[in-house]
Amino acid sequence: MSQFTSRRRMLFGTAAVGAGALLAGCTSNEPSDEESASSQNEQPAADDKPGKQVTIGYAGPQADHGWLNAVNLNAKNRAEKYEDVTLEVTEGSNDTATQIGQIETLINKKVDVLVILPADGKALTQVGLKAMRAGIPVVNLDRIFNSPQAYRCWIGGDNYGMGLNAGHYIGEKLKHKKTARVVELAGLDNLPLTKERTQGFDDALKNYPNIEKVARQAADFTVESGQAKMAQLLQAQSEFDALWNHDDDQGVGALRAIEQAGRDEFLMVGGAGSLAAFQAIEQDNGVLKATVLYPPSMAASAIDLARALGQGKGVGGLAEFEIPSSLTLYSAVVDKENVDQYMSTGFK
Amino acid sequence: MTQPVSPPRGSADKVPQVSEKTGPRVAFARADVRTLSLLGVLAALILIGGITKPDEFLDTRNLQLVLTQASVIGVVTVGMTFVIISGGIDLSVGAIVALASVWATTVATQEYGFAGILFTAVIVGVGCGLVNGVLIAYGGMVPFIATLAMLASARGFALQITDGNTQVVTVPSVLDLGERDAYVLGIPPLVLVFAAVTVIGWLVLNRTTFGRRTVAVGGNAEAARLAGIDVRRQRLYLYLLSGLCCGIAAFLLIVLSGSGQNTNGNLYELDAIAAAIIGGTLLSGGRGTIVGSVLGVLIFMTITNIFALNNLQTDVQQIAKGAIIVAAVLVQRRTASTT
Numbered sequence: 001m002s003q004f005t006s007r008r009r010m011l012f013g014t015a016a017v018g019a020g021a022l023l024a025g026c027t028s029n030e031p032s033d034e035e036s037a038s039s040q041n042e043q044p045a046a047d048d049k050p051g052k053q054v055t056i057g058y059a060g061p062q063a064d065h066g067w068l069n070a071v072n073l074n075a076k077n078r079a080e081k082y083e084d085v086t087l088e089v090t091e092g093s094n095d096t097a098t099q100i101g102q103i104e105t106l107i108n109k110k111v112d113v114l115v116i117l118p119a120d121g122k123a124l125t126q127v128g129l130k131a132m133r134a135g136i137p138v139v140n141l142d143r144i145f146n147s148p149q150a151y152r153c154w155i156g157g158d159n160y161g162m163g164l165n166a167g168h169y170i171g172e173k174l175k176h177k178k179t180a181r182v183v184e185l186a187g188l189d190n191l192p193l194t195k196e197r198t199q200g201f202d203d204a205l206k207n208y209p210n211i212e213k214v215a216r217q218a219a220d221f222t223v224e225s226g227q228a229k230m231a232q233l234l235q236a237q238s239e240f241d242a243l244w245n246h247d248d249d250q251g252v253g254a255l256r257a258i259e260q261a262g263r264d265e266f267l268m269v270g271g272a273g274s275l276a277a278f279q280a281i282e283q284d285n286g287v288l289k290a291t292v293l294y295p296p297s298m299a300a301s302a303i304d305l306a307r308a309l310g311q312g313k314g315v316g317g318l319a320e321f322e323i324p325s326s327l328t329l330y331s332a333v334v335d336k337e338n339v340d341q342y343m344s345t346g347f348k
Numbered sequence: 349m350t351q352p353v354s355p356p357r358g359s360a361d362k363v364p365q366v367s368e369k370t371g372p373r374v375a376f377a378r379a380d381v382r383t384l385s386l387l388g389v390l391a392a393l394i395l396i397g398g399i400t401k402p403d404e405f406l407d408t409r410n411l412q413l414v415l416t417q418a419s420v421i422g423v424v425t426v427g428m429t430f431v432i433i434s435g436g437i438d439l440s441v442g443a444i445v446a447l448a449s450v451w452a453t454t455v456a457t458q459e460y461g462f463a464g465i466l467f468t469a470v471i472v473g474v475g476c477g478l479v480n481g482v483l484i485a486y487g488g489m490v491p492f493i494a495t496l497a498m499l500a501s502a503r504g505f506a507l508q509i510t511d512g513n514t515q516v517v518t519v520p521s522v523l524d525l526g527e528r529d530a531y532v533l534g535i536p537p538l539v540l541v542f543a544a545v546t547v548i549g550w551l552v553l554n555r556t557t558f559g560r561r562t563v564a565v566g567g568n569a570e571a572a573r574l575a576g577i578d579v580r581r582q583r584l585y586l587y588l589l590s591g592l593c594c595g596i597a598a599f600l601l602i603v604l605s606g607s608g609q610n611t612n613g614n615l616y617e618l619d620a621i622a623a624a625i626i627g628g629t630l631l632s633g634g635r636g637t638i639v640g641s642v643l644g645v646l647i648f649m650t651i652t653n654i655f656a657l658n659n660l661q662t663d664v665q666q667i668a669k670g671a672i673i674v675a676a677v678l679v680q681r682r683t684a685s686t687t
Binding site: 062063064065066068069189214215216217218220221222223224225226227228229231232233235236238249252253256259260261262274276348 | 410511527610612
């Protein structure tokens, strides 16, 4: 077989099939989702076939709410899928000092690759650097370290894009109105990601001069706070046209407050992509019409990347011999039209 | 230094080292001044709310909203006030609320319907209180440490039960209790429970031997013991009471949020302690009022409400909250030293 055929096949076949497979890997929790199509690649890309044994150390924060829990689960399930991967999982912790200690233990154990979802990205930069200096490549998951030297590869969601897509979705729905009022229920204000989401949302709304954001309150990702803050927002704004809620977990509380206030004049867009939100969107009998994804399957992809790193391979479907240094996932908008496709990825 | 003329029985002497130069003699007068000043603060807040957002703030629905949101933490604060008056502290209230709300909303519990959920929430609360009480009263543990341990384990247990998931309540009778249709003469049922707990708390503290013993133990445990009070048993009962309040609060929270989550009751311990202190309860024990604590809760809730209505953000809210705690305690010290 000539080199030309191989290259052509690589260009067309793997670019399409592999990218599709990569995308599927990003949106699905199901281990059955096949990526094997990329195995026809002739370059040393990671595939499902057992290869060199890799020990991956995984350190995440405490899974105290749905999304984080789904992240940890995705990582574990993905690792179990591979015969050649051993996953060393630390007990999740939200305490910076504890997490540093746990990662140092993993460094001392000499794991091959580290996957780190820091409780606080900036605060854990030093330990990321330490691992890299010790020759252990780090896959930084979602909450980014301060310095690019602290990780070999970063993979995570697009908070700004999440706000942007939410804003555009609402904008398109309301563009026929002469004037429209929009309300935002943000997540934990202490986190940079909340600021990024809000920034994206505001930037998107600037494209629609008829829309005005009239109020914003920050909850803290819990059902309880979602209910409390939404109840206040509803009292503050006797009428509005759309609501963007950053997080579906707190959305359970927000929906409860909306129900308690007996309001239904607006459309609501959620965030993250929980199962409950998907189900509500499918049933289409409430205010919740759509949600913007922040896929927890990124943890599964992080395991894929870590395995590829450990085996010294690239990513199936891409031309390079190495894995990329950063991967930003797309925050798709899920509404009634496409909710079926995403239902299986919803987290509880 | 001490004048045994007061509702707490004669033995309930204040010992100077635990507080400022006070005597129970002036406790009543000062409590009144304090309550009045709290009412003044609340009136000032209502004025601010009324001026900045007249339509939204001065509205029946808003009153219902503020009181409803205050009811969960309010019930917790009543229990906390008793514990603090007795010279103790309960850091585990938030964690107990989380555990009780989570335990009461598992699929298995929900099969038993309304009664099952209510029963489980209350029993879990009382059970945690019992453990706290036994450890502190009979195990000789410092309340701070015992309840800190409970905080950690109850939160951990709650996480283990939920596995990080949000447990949505599907029992209609529980959910209906939080809807507008359930309001009695315009009063939400949650607020009625809050009011009932407040009234009962006030009666128990001011009109029963149990209440007087609580103050006596907080004022001077040794003197109380010499006067024939079973200090240990009293302490046990007090942590049981706090646990009971947490159980009730957990049920209210389930009704309010329609779900159970292990993150529920986040930092309730600090909110409850802050409300009690603003209300004039001494952290060192021996003094405190239910009315003051409830006013403290209402002040915090009104501030949150006014800030939200004016669309001010979390940072400003937190700064104001801190400033108010400092101001209240400073005023308290002043009144304590001048009267």
